Amino acid sequence: MLKIRAFTSAVLAFGLAAGSAHAQDLASFEKRTTVKVLPNGLTLLVCERPEAPVFSFYTLVDAGSADDPQGASGLAHMFEHMAFKGTEHIGTTNYAAEKLALAKVEQAQVVFDAEYRKRVGKDPAKLAQLKKAFDDAQDAAQKYVVPNQFSEIAEQNGAVGINASTGEDSTQYFWSMPSNRLELWAYMESDRIAHPVEREFYKERDVVQEERRMRIDSNPIGSMVEQFLATAYTAHPYGRSGVGWESELSQVNATEAEAFHK
Numbered sequence: 001m002l003k004i005r006a007f008t009s010a011v012l013a014f015g016l017a018a019g020s021a022h023a024q025d026l027a028s029f030e031k032r033t034t035v036k037v038l039p040n041g042l043t044l045l046v047c048e049r050p051e052a053p054v055f056s057f058y059t060l061v062d063a064g065s066a067d068d069p070q071g072a073s074g075l076a077h078m079f080e081h082m083a084f085k086g087t088e089h090i091g092t093t094n095y096a097a098e099k100l101a102l103a104k105v106e107q108a109q110v111v112f113d114a115e116y117r118k119r120v121g122k123d124p125a126k127l128a129q130l131k132k133a134f135d136d137a138q139d140a141a142q143k144y145v146v147p148n149q150f151s152e153i154a155e156q157n158g159a160v161g162i163n164a165s166t167g168e169d170s171t172q173y174f175w176s177m178p179s180n181r182l183e184l185w186a187y188m189e190s191d192r193i194a195h196p197v198e199r200e201f202y203k204e205r206d207v208v209q210e211e212r213r214m215r216i217d218s219n220p221i222g223s224m225v226e227q228f229l230a231t232a233y234t235a236h237p238y239g240r241s242g243v244g245w246e247s248e249l250s251q252v253n254a255t256e257a258e259a260f261h262k
Contacts, residue, residue, distance in 0.1 A: 056161075056176040059189060066168045066237040068260075072252050074208065074244015075260045077166040079196070081204050082257065083173065084164070086150045087191040091199065098144035102199065105141050106255050108134040109202070113251070138202060145199055154188065157181045168238055196261060198254035209250060212243045 034046045068075045088095045112130040115122065151162055154175065162175040177185055216222040226241055233239030243249070 053179045054176055055179050055182055055185075057174060057185065057189070059173040059193070061171040061173075061193065062169070064167045064169045064171055065240055065242040068237070068240060068244075069256070072248055072256050072260070073240045074242075074249040075252060075257055076171055077243055078201075078205065078208055078249075078252065078257055079261060080164045080166045080171050080173075081208060082196055082198060082201065083192050084148075084150055085197065085199050085204070086146070087195050087197055089191065090153065090188070091146050091149045091197065093144050093146060095144075095197070098141060098197075098199065101137070101141035101144060102197075102254070105134070105137040105202075106253065108137040109253050110255075113253070141199070147200075150188065150192065154185075157184055159185075166242060168242065198257050201254035201257060205249070205252065208243065209246070212246060212249065216241070216243060217246075 029047070032048045034044075034048075036044045036046075038044065063076055065073070065076045085091055092098050108130070112127070112134045115127050115130050151159075154162060154177070158178040158181060159175045160177075164171065164173045166172075173189070216226055230239045230241070244252070
């Protein structure tokens, strides 16, 4: 008991000293931190550290896999990927023409999907014809795409550590950049969050399906965790697959993704 008391006293003494140092550090941190809420609800937290001519950002979007629509698991994760595809101004040679082409892609996808989902009376020849029309529409839209332009612009201006992640309750985007490129970052980040374009959606859906195969289907631990959560949360969206159930992920379309974003 005496040893415990002595140890406790030492810990308390250390804690008081550490608490004092922590309080000073917290006060310094608070002086360097600015919080501003914009009219649209966006909250900005800025901590100034002038020691190095760089800035790092962390954009947290208050929507994650738990917000996926019922029957369309994986949409939040898909949007994380699509945010790197550019905007109406980045990633296209002619957005007006591309927008029309993307609308034709969705029209072809709806018709193909309706035939594909038929349980009775599915016509293999018609299905193949509709699949070709869908593929042709995607090829036509692809002609306007400038691949990877969003990331290339960022990297050409000194961006490093470009990445993103999707959790149950939020989606995060982050990288670091020279401080004299802050205005460029603000333009790019706000544009892709507010005005994303669902270009190359089905191509990227294939990428996400391959990611699922690597992380879940061929990974015993990943598969175990997914099944464990599905069992533990039988009535809560946390039981939903973050990357998406294959049966749902393979069927989601760009129209659903756009509605989810809105």
